[in-house]
């Protein structure tokens with residue numbers, strides 16, 4: 001396999017200032033988050049008595065707004081019921097080192113009280129509000145995980161079951177497999193045509209069209225050095241040794257489908273940004289994972305053979321968050337595992353000043369490293385792409 005290196009790696013010592021800044025900014029961020037959290041006038045005070053095994057009746061309305069510093073405003077009873085510490089029925093548990101469990105919600109949830117209150121106001125054992133947009137906005141801003149709810153989510157009126165395998169992999173699913181409320185388009189015909197008809201930007205605008213560009217991705221039909229093919233990447237490892245992995249921000253999961261055709265199991269994380277990405281991925285017959293790029297990856301250390309990400313990890317992500325994220329990818333990859341960073345995007349000097357040193361610092365070995373100009377919006381914008389194939393060393397002692 002050809003190993004291209006168009007950017008010389010900078011020695012680490014040149015980047016001390018960068019790392020000082022990075023560390024400072026992440027520490028400041030932590031400080032900010034923790035002070036915000038602690039000073040929040042409404043902390044979710046534990047109220048263990050309210051959590052019960054069955055349903056919860058709303059408490060009678062109270063009129064004690066006199067001290068908003070110490071008294072939380074009237075939180076939805078379901079929020080209190082979910083987040084309150086709950087006694088383990090069998091008592092002290094050695095694994096927990098506790099006799100209690102605290103069901104989690106993302107700590108920033110507390111910052112977005114109005115939205116959180118709306119999200120948790122519903123009838124127990126009834127239908128959930130059809131509020132996908134509200135939930136996703138909360139989640140994208142950091143209220144992740146969202147609290148669980150005791151209600152049934154909106155479902156299509158005349159749900160159509162998915163096509164059987166292998167037909168499902170390359171078929172557009174039925175319109176009635178989706179609840180369309182949250183999206184501009186209300187059917188797949190509209191989604192398939194939106195790159196022709198729609199003005200303005202939408203994530204992955206043409207990718208619901210499985211007979212368009214999706215069909216040619218990663219199978220060696222490309223013109224640019226930045227486009228690696230799946231088979232070239234797999235050839236780096238012993239046949240059969242890449243078996244399981246994750247595609248971060250994987251659009252409609254064509255990467256996972258191509259890998260499935262090679263008997264490799266890939267989980268695809270995706271948001272539903274103005275399109276039913278998670279429903280579509282599931283309808284194709286591969287596994288969608290609804291977590292944002294901020295969330296700790298829900299995998300154990302040293303477990304995955306490959307992590308891929310295209311067009312998502314880029315300069316829109318705050319640099320400290322990106323640094324944490326790449327370390328998290330390193331964590332979940334097994335020794336010898338591959339990180340395929342596909343079309344990382346940034347502008348001009350950012351590549352050599354910020355992103356190349358950041359990525360290089362984490363400790364992967366470089367198998368491929370290709371930097372190229374992104375020309376689609378004109379050369380004068382000086383936009384850059386990096387495609388890299390990185391390997392977690394077999395010996396990576398901590």
Ligand SMILES: *[C@@H]1O[C@H](CO)[C@@H](O)[C@H](O)[C@H]1NC(C)=O
Nearest residue numbers: 054055124125126127151152
């Ligand atoms: C909960 O809802 C289901 C379905 O509507 C119903 O069959 C059941 O009786 C309800 N349970 C309670 C405790 O209300």
Ligand SMILES: *[C@@H]1O[C@H](CO)[C@@H](O)[C@H](O)[C@H]1NC(C)=O
Nearest residue numbers: 175184185186187188189190
């Ligand atoms: C799809 O939705 C568009 C509006 O978004 C509508 O004009 C069109 O008739 C719909 N097509 C089908 C096949 O339902």
Ligand SMILES: *[C@@H]1O[C@H](CO)[C@@H](O)[C@H](O)[C@H]1NC(C)=O
Nearest residue numbers: 239240259260261262263264
């Ligand atoms: C995938 O697995 C099936 C069943 O074990 C086998 O028949 C097929 O040849 C495999 N395909 C590839 C590309 O390895």
